[in-house]
Amino acid sequence: MPRKLILLIDHEISIRAILQVCLNRLGGWDVLSVSSLHQGLEVLTIKEALLLRKPDAIVLDVPMLETDSLGIIQKFITHPLINDIPIILITAKASWFSRQQLQEMNIVGAIAKPFNPTQLPEQIAELLKWKSD
Template identity: 45%
Template structure:
């Protein structure tokens, strides 16, 4: 079975590289890195990832519009979106689902357990990737 792919949308290059390394080394995933939501929407359409991990602190003027585009596209293709945010505890899982997200991961995150945390939120077993 081919390994799972994750579209990572992170505007800070250094954090993006840390996340990419964590997810590829500890999770065994193929990581597609984007530094903007608009690029993420385009990559989502081109690559059809298994999951999208979105940093919510992206500082774009039209971020909400692009997030809605990303959510719409991911729902059409059944691609779950996980948020990575310092505000993860502000929302219940039910609230996140109502907003169209599969879950949230708190910042700061533990690099060694990040892939396990994502798998747990998505209901994936390690045999799947």
């Protein structure tokens, strides 16, 4: 059985590197890492064109730097290549979101930054209801 594939989207290169190591080495998952929503869509479009496997989940940083970050994220989430992939937010603003808001946005859950690297894969697996191997 192939390993799970996670598309990781985080604009901070150092955090992205830490997340990639945590998800790959501790979680045992394959990780495809990009720095923006735009790059994430490009990767998914290329994978679709080449008939390669889609990610099993997306871990998405929410920087909240722009005034319409949620609007941009909502457009990303509802894109036809993405709307059936479970999404987890990882953000310093995790407490801003209620469970109901996440459900309305079709997001599985939110993990707060700063996060504990050793517990992160377990948190993600729990949110996605993935059984540990």
